[in-house]
Amino acid sequence: MTNDPIRSADWLGRLQEAEAQLNGVILGQARAIRLLLLSVLTRGHVLLAGDVGTGKTTLLRAVARAIGGPYARIEGTVDLLPTDLIYDAHIDDSGRPRIEPGAVLSHGEDLSIFFFNEINRARPQVHALLLRLMAERSLTAFRREYRFPHLQVFADRNQIERDETFELPAAARDRFMLEIPIPLPERREDRIALAFDTRFHDTDSLIAAVAEGLLPYRGLDGLARAIQQDVHASPALQRYVYDLCAALRDPAGAGIGIEGVDAERLVRGGVSPRGMQALVRVARASAWAEGRDAVLPQDVRTVFQPVMAHRTFLGPAYEPRRDALVPALIRAAFDKIPVPSE
Secondary structure, three states: OOOOOOOHHHHHHHHHHHHHHHHHHOOOOHHHHHHHHHHHHHOOOEEEEOOOOOOHHHHHHHHHHHHOOOEEEEEOOOOOOHHHHHEEEEEOOOOOEEEEEOOOOOOHHHOOEEEEEOHHHOOHHHHHHHHHHHHHOEEEEOOEEEEOOOOEEEEEOOOOOOOOOOOOOHHHHHHOOEEEEOOOOOOHHHHHHHHHOHHHOOHHHHHHOOOOOOOOHHHHHHHHHHHHHHOEOOHHHHHHHHHHHHHHHOOOOOOOOOOOOOHHHHEEEOOOHHHHHHHHHHHHHHHHHOOOOEOOHHHHHHHHHHHHHHHOEEOOOOHHHHHHHHHHHHHHHHHHOOOOOO
Protein backbone atom coordinates (compact mmCIF):
# COMPACT_ATOMS: atom_id res chain seq x y z
CA MET A 1 0.00 0.00 0.00
CA THR A 2 2.81 2.44 0.82
CA ASN A 3 6.59 2.56 0.60
CA ASP A 4 6.79 3.07 4.35
CA PRO A 5 8.60 0.30 6.26
CA ILE A 6 5.43 -0.31 8.28
CA ARG A 7 3.42 -3.04 6.57
CA SER A 8 0.26 -1.72 4.97
CA ALA A 9 -1.85 -4.13 7.01
CA ASP A 10 -0.59 -2.48 10.19
CA TRP A 11 -1.72 1.06 9.35
CA LEU A 12 -5.40 0.46 10.12
CA GLY A 13 -4.52 -1.13 13.46
CA ARG A 14 -2.31 1.82 14.28
CA LEU A 15 -5.11 4.23 13.40
CA GLN A 16 -7.53 2.40 15.67
CA GLU A 17 -5.01 2.38 18.53
CA ALA A 18 -4.33 6.09 18.09
CA GLU A 19 -8.06 6.83 18.13
CA ALA A 20 -8.55 4.76 21.29
CA GLN A 21 -5.66 6.46 23.09
CA LEU A 22 -6.79 9.94 22.07
CA ASN A 23 -10.31 9.23 23.34
CA GLY A 24 -8.75 8.07 26.59
CA VAL A 25 -7.12 11.44 27.27
CA ILE A 26 -9.59 13.81 25.54
CA LEU A 27 -13.08 13.27 26.94
CA GLY A 28 -16.28 13.84 25.02
CA GLN A 29 -14.68 14.58 21.64
CA ALA A 30 -14.98 11.25 19.81
CA ARG A 31 -16.37 12.82 16.62
CA ALA A 32 -13.75 15.58 16.58
CA ILE A 33 -11.00 13.02 17.10
CA ARG A 34 -12.26 10.87 14.23
CA LEU A 35 -12.46 13.91 11.93
CA LEU A 36 -8.96 15.04 12.93
CA LEU A 37 -7.60 11.60 12.14
CA LEU A 38 -9.37 11.67 8.77
CA SER A 39 -7.63 14.98 8.09
CA VAL A 40 -4.32 13.28 8.89
CA LEU A 41 -5.18 10.49 6.42
CA THR A 42 -5.93 13.06 3.69
CA ARG A 43 -3.10 15.50 4.60
CA GLY A 44 -5.64 18.31 4.68
CA HIS A 45 -5.49 21.55 6.66
CA VAL A 46 -8.09 22.12 9.38
CA LEU A 47 -10.04 24.96 10.98
CA LEU A 48 -11.12 24.30 14.56
CA ALA A 49 -14.33 25.86 15.87
CA GLY A 50 -15.18 26.08 19.54
CA ASP A 51 -15.47 28.25 22.60
CA VAL A 52 -12.48 29.23 24.71
CA GLY A 53 -11.30 26.46 27.02
CA THR A 54 -12.79 23.47 25.20
CA GLY A 55 -9.37 21.81 24.83
CA LYS A 56 -8.47 22.56 21.22
CA THR A 57 -4.76 23.04 21.93
CA THR A 58 -4.58 19.97 24.16
CA LEU A 59 -6.25 17.88 21.48
CA LEU A 60 -3.86 19.11 18.80
CA ARG A 61 -0.83 18.45 20.98
CA ALA A 62 -2.11 14.92 21.59
CA VAL A 63 -2.60 14.34 17.85
CA ALA A 64 0.89 15.73 17.19
CA ARG A 65 2.32 13.22 19.69
CA ALA A 66 0.48 10.35 18.00
CA ILE A 67 2.03 11.44 14.70
CA GLY A 68 5.41 12.00 16.29
CA GLY A 69 6.52 14.97 14.20
CA PRO A 70 7.69 18.45 15.24
CA TYR A 71 4.93 20.80 16.41
CA ALA A 72 4.95 24.62 16.34
CA ARG A 73 2.42 27.24 17.39
CA ILE A 74 1.89 30.97 16.97
CA GLU A 75 -0.65 33.34 18.50
CA GLY A 76 -2.63 35.60 16.22
CA THR A 77 -2.43 39.27 17.24
CA VAL A 78 -3.36 42.50 15.49
CA ASP A 79 0.31 43.57 15.33
CA LEU A 80 1.61 40.24 14.00
CA LEU A 81 3.62 40.66 10.79
CA PRO A 82 4.16 38.07 8.03
CA THR A 83 7.87 38.12 8.84
CA ASP A 84 7.10 37.04 12.42
CA LEU A 85 6.25 33.60 11.07
CA ILE A 86 9.64 33.39 9.39
CA TYR A 87 12.15 34.95 11.76
CA ASP A 88 12.48 36.35 15.27
CA ALA A 89 14.51 39.57 15.60
CA HIS A 90 15.55 40.44 19.16
CA ILE A 91 18.36 41.75 21.35
CA ASP A 92 20.40 39.02 23.05
CA ASP A 93 21.84 39.07 26.57
CA SER A 94 24.97 40.84 25.35
CA GLY A 95 22.96 43.68 23.80
CA ARG A 96 23.55 42.59 20.21
CA PRO A 97 20.77 42.20 17.65
CA ARG A 98 20.05 38.62 16.66
CA ILE A 99 17.84 37.04 14.02
CA GLU A 100 16.67 33.49 14.65
CA PRO A 101 14.14 31.24 12.90
CA GLY A 102 10.49 32.08 13.62
CA ALA A 103 7.64 29.70 14.36
CA VAL A 104 7.43 28.12 10.90
CA LEU A 105 11.19 27.60 10.54
CA SER A 106 11.87 26.68 14.17
CA HIS A 107 11.97 22.96 13.37
CA GLY A 108 13.33 23.22 9.84
CA GLU A 109 11.70 21.48 6.92
CA ASP A 110 10.66 18.54 9.10
CA LEU A 111 7.75 20.52 10.62
CA SER A 112 4.69 18.31 10.89
CA ILE A 113 1.95 20.33 12.63
CA PHE A 114 1.68 24.12 12.69
CA PHE A 115 -1.08 25.58 14.90
CA PHE A 116 -2.21 29.17 14.29
CA ASN A 117 -4.20 30.19 17.37
CA GLU A 118 -6.86 32.90 16.85
CA ILE A 119 -6.06 33.26 13.17
CA ASN A 120 -8.68 35.97 12.68
CA ARG A 121 -6.76 38.31 14.99
CA ALA A 122 -3.97 38.44 12.40
CA ARG A 123 -4.08 40.89 9.50
CA PRO A 124 -4.79 39.88 5.87
CA GLN A 125 -1.07 40.19 5.00
CA VAL A 126 -0.37 37.35 7.42
CA HIS A 127 -3.22 35.32 5.95
CA ALA A 128 -1.64 35.75 2.51
CA LEU A 129 1.66 34.22 3.63
CA LEU A 130 -0.17 31.41 5.40
CA LEU A 131 -2.17 30.76 2.25
CA ARG A 132 0.99 30.13 0.27
CA LEU A 133 2.36 27.90 3.01
CA MET A 134 -0.85 25.87 2.97
CA ALA A 135 -1.20 25.69 -0.80
CA GLU A 136 2.43 24.99 -1.71
CA ARG A 137 3.92 23.76 1.59
CA SER A 138 6.83 26.08 0.94
CA LEU A 139 8.06 29.61 1.58
CA THR A 140 11.08 31.75 0.74
CA ALA A 141 13.31 33.11 3.50
CA PHE A 142 17.00 33.92 4.03
CA ARG A 143 17.55 33.80 0.24
CA ARG A 144 16.43 30.22 -0.13
CA GLU A 145 13.23 28.26 -0.52
CA TYR A 146 12.08 26.00 2.31
CA ARG A 147 9.81 23.03 1.64
CA PHE A 148 7.65 21.31 4.24
CA PRO A 149 6.56 17.96 2.80
CA HIS A 150 4.96 16.71 6.03
CA LEU A 151 3.14 19.91 7.02
CA GLN A 152 -0.45 20.20 8.20
CA VAL A 153 -1.81 23.58 9.27
CA PHE A 154 -4.43 23.82 12.01
CA ALA A 155 -6.06 27.09 13.00
CA ASP A 156 -8.84 28.31 15.22
CA ARG A 157 -10.80 31.55 15.23
CA ASN A 158 -11.72 33.82 18.12
CA GLN A 159 -15.50 33.55 18.02
CA ILE A 160 -16.24 35.79 21.01
CA GLU A 161 -14.63 39.20 20.48
CA ARG A 162 -15.26 41.11 17.28
CA ASP A 163 -12.91 44.05 17.92
CA GLU A 164 -9.54 43.87 16.15
CA THR A 165 -10.42 40.72 14.24
CA PHE A 166 -10.21 40.10 10.48
CA GLU A 167 -12.49 37.53 8.88
CA LEU A 168 -10.73 34.98 6.70
CA PRO A 169 -11.25 35.63 2.99
CA ALA A 170 -13.06 33.02 0.91
CA ALA A 171 -9.83 31.82 -0.74
CA ALA A 172 -8.24 31.15 2.65
CA ARG A 173 -11.28 29.35 4.03
CA ASP A 174 -11.42 27.16 0.93
CA ARG A 175 -7.83 26.02 1.58
CA PHE A 176 -8.92 24.34 4.80
CA MET A 177 -10.15 20.85 4.01
CA LEU A 178 -12.35 20.64 7.10
CA GLU A 179 -13.79 22.85 9.80
CA ILE A 180 -14.13 20.68 12.89
CA PRO A 181 -16.29 21.75 15.84
CA ILE A 182 -14.86 21.22 19.33
CA PRO A 183 -17.95 21.56 21.54
CA LEU A 184 -18.31 21.17 25.27
CA PRO A 185 -18.59 17.48 26.19
CA GLU A 186 -22.24 16.45 26.19
CA ARG A 187 -22.06 13.89 29.00
CA ARG A 188 -22.41 15.25 32.53
CA GLU A 189 -19.89 12.66 33.75
CA ASP A 190 -17.23 13.91 31.34
CA ARG A 191 -17.65 17.53 32.45
CA ILE A 192 -17.40 16.52 36.10
CA ALA A 193 -14.29 14.43 35.40
CA LEU A 194 -12.61 17.33 33.59
CA ALA A 195 -13.28 19.59 36.57
CA PHE A 196 -12.43 17.23 39.45
CA ASP A 197 -10.14 14.46 38.17
CA THR A 198 -6.61 15.78 38.65
CA ARG A 199 -5.38 13.64 35.75
CA PHE A 200 -6.91 16.22 33.42
CA HIS A 201 -5.29 19.17 35.20
CA ASP A 202 -1.71 18.33 34.15
CA THR A 203 -1.75 18.72 30.39
CA ASP A 204 1.84 17.56 29.82
CA SER A 205 1.35 14.32 31.75
CA LEU A 206 -1.99 13.74 30.08
CA ILE A 207 -0.55 14.05 26.59
CA ALA A 208 2.40 11.84 27.53
CA ALA A 209 -0.08 8.97 27.94
CA VAL A 210 -0.43 8.90 24.13
CA ALA A 211 2.20 6.68 22.52
CA GLU A 212 4.53 8.79 20.40
CA GLY A 213 4.69 8.04 16.69
CA LEU A 214 1.76 5.64 16.42
CA LEU A 215 1.09 7.14 12.98
CA PRO A 216 4.62 7.98 11.80
CA TYR A 217 4.42 11.29 10.00
CA ARG A 218 7.02 10.40 7.38
CA GLY A 219 4.78 7.65 6.02
CA LEU A 220 1.50 9.55 5.97
CA ASP A 221 1.85 11.05 2.48
CA GLY A 222 2.30 7.60 0.98
CA LEU A 223 -0.61 6.24 3.00
CA ALA A 224 -2.84 9.12 1.88
CA ARG A 225 -2.02 8.50 -1.79
CA ALA A 226 -2.69 4.79 -1.43
CA ILE A 227 -6.07 5.34 0.23
CA GLN A 228 -7.19 7.56 -2.65
CA GLN A 229 -6.04 4.98 -5.20
CA ASP A 230 -7.41 1.89 -3.44
CA VAL A 231 -10.82 3.06 -2.22
CA HIS A 232 -13.31 3.35 -5.07
CA ALA A 233 -16.66 5.05 -5.59
CA SER A 234 -19.41 3.60 -7.77
CA PRO A 235 -21.00 5.66 -10.56
CA ALA A 236 -24.17 5.94 -8.44
CA LEU A 237 -22.15 7.28 -5.51
CA GLN A 238 -20.43 9.77 -7.81
CA ARG A 239 -23.81 11.07 -9.01
CA TYR A 240 -24.98 11.33 -5.39
CA VAL A 241 -21.97 13.48 -4.48
CA TYR A 242 -22.48 15.68 -7.53
CA ASP A 243 -26.19 16.17 -6.82
CA LEU A 244 -25.59 17.04 -3.16
CA CYS A 245 -22.95 19.61 -4.06
CA ALA A 246 -25.13 21.10 -6.81
CA ALA A 247 -28.02 21.42 -4.37
CA LEU A 248 -25.82 23.18 -1.84
CA ARG A 249 -24.60 25.64 -4.46
CA ASP A 250 -28.02 26.31 -6.02
CA PRO A 251 -30.77 25.35 -3.56
CA ALA A 252 -33.50 27.04 -5.59
CA GLY A 253 -32.51 25.09 -8.67
CA ALA A 254 -32.67 21.86 -6.68
CA GLY A 255 -36.14 22.70 -5.40
CA ILE A 256 -35.01 23.17 -1.80
CA GLY A 257 -37.03 25.42 0.44
CA ILE A 258 -36.31 26.65 3.97
CA GLU A 259 -39.03 28.42 5.91
CA GLY A 260 -38.55 32.18 6.00
CA VAL A 261 -35.71 32.10 3.45
CA ASP A 262 -35.58 33.21 -0.19
CA ALA A 263 -33.78 30.25 -1.73
CA GLU A 264 -32.82 32.34 -4.77
CA ARG A 265 -30.80 34.71 -2.58
CA LEU A 266 -29.62 32.36 0.14
CA VAL A 267 -26.28 31.20 -1.30
CA ARG A 268 -23.81 33.70 -2.70
CA GLY A 269 -21.12 31.13 -3.56
CA GLY A 270 -19.50 27.92 -2.53
CA VAL A 271 -18.77 24.28 -3.33
CA SER A 272 -15.84 24.86 -5.64
CA PRO A 273 -14.20 21.99 -7.54
CA ARG A 274 -11.60 21.99 -4.76
CA GLY A 275 -14.41 21.57 -2.25
CA MET A 276 -15.91 18.61 -4.09
CA GLN A 277 -12.46 17.06 -4.35
CA ALA A 278 -11.99 17.52 -0.60
CA LEU A 279 -15.32 15.81 0.06
CA VAL A 280 -14.32 12.80 -2.03
CA ARG A 281 -10.91 12.55 -0.38
CA VAL A 282 -12.30 12.64 3.16
CA ALA A 283 -15.12 10.22 2.29
CA ARG A 284 -12.56 7.75 0.94
CA ALA A 285 -10.52 8.09 4.12
CA SER A 286 -13.69 7.50 6.16
CA ALA A 287 -14.41 4.30 4.24
CA TRP A 288 -10.81 3.10 4.71
CA ALA A 289 -10.95 3.83 8.44
CA GLU A 290 -13.98 1.53 8.61
CA GLY A 291 -12.06 -1.25 6.84
CA ARG A 292 -13.80 -0.88 3.46
CA ASP A 293 -12.48 -0.35 -0.05
CA ALA A 294 -15.63 1.38 -1.31
CA VAL A 295 -17.27 4.67 -0.36
CA LEU A 296 -20.85 4.41 0.91
CA PRO A 297 -23.42 7.22 1.16
CA GLN A 298 -22.98 7.17 4.95
CA ASP A 299 -19.32 8.15 4.49
CA VAL A 300 -20.36 11.15 2.41
CA ARG A 301 -23.07 12.22 4.85
CA THR A 302 -20.79 11.81 7.86
CA VAL A 303 -18.15 14.23 6.56
CA PHE A 304 -20.32 16.49 4.39
CA GLN A 305 -20.92 19.31 6.89
CA PRO A 306 -17.30 19.57 8.19
CA VAL A 307 -16.07 19.72 4.59
CA MET A 308 -18.74 21.95 3.09
CA ALA A 309 -20.13 24.32 5.74
CA HIS A 310 -17.19 26.75 5.82
CA ARG A 311 -17.11 26.79 2.01
CA THR A 312 -20.74 27.87 1.74
CA PHE A 313 -21.06 31.65 1.53
CA LEU A 314 -24.50 33.10 2.17
CA GLY A 315 -26.03 36.29 0.87
CA PRO A 316 -25.54 39.43 3.01
CA ALA A 317 -29.03 39.22 4.49
CA TYR A 318 -28.46 35.66 5.68
CA GLU A 319 -24.77 35.55 6.62
CA PRO A 320 -25.41 36.71 10.25
CA ARG A 321 -27.59 33.60 10.68
CA ARG A 322 -25.17 31.14 9.06
CA ASP A 323 -24.77 29.00 12.20
CA ALA A 324 -28.43 28.02 11.89
CA LEU A 325 -29.01 28.32 8.14
CA VAL A 326 -26.06 26.32 6.79
CA PRO A 327 -26.91 23.17 8.82
CA ALA A 328 -30.57 23.62 7.82
CA LEU A 329 -29.53 23.86 4.16
CA ILE A 330 -27.44 20.71 4.42
CA ARG A 331 -30.28 18.81 6.10
CA ALA A 332 -32.63 19.96 3.35
CA ALA A 333 -30.18 18.76 0.68
CA PHE A 334 -29.96 15.37 2.39
CA ASP A 335 -33.77 15.15 2.42
CA LYS A 336 -34.08 16.22 -1.21
CA ILE A 337 -31.39 14.14 -2.91
CA PRO A 338 -32.20 10.41 -3.06
CA VAL A 339 -29.66 8.08 -1.48
CA PRO A 340 -28.41 5.56 -4.07
CA SER A 341 -29.46 1.99 -3.38
CA GLU A 342 -26.38 0.30 -4.82
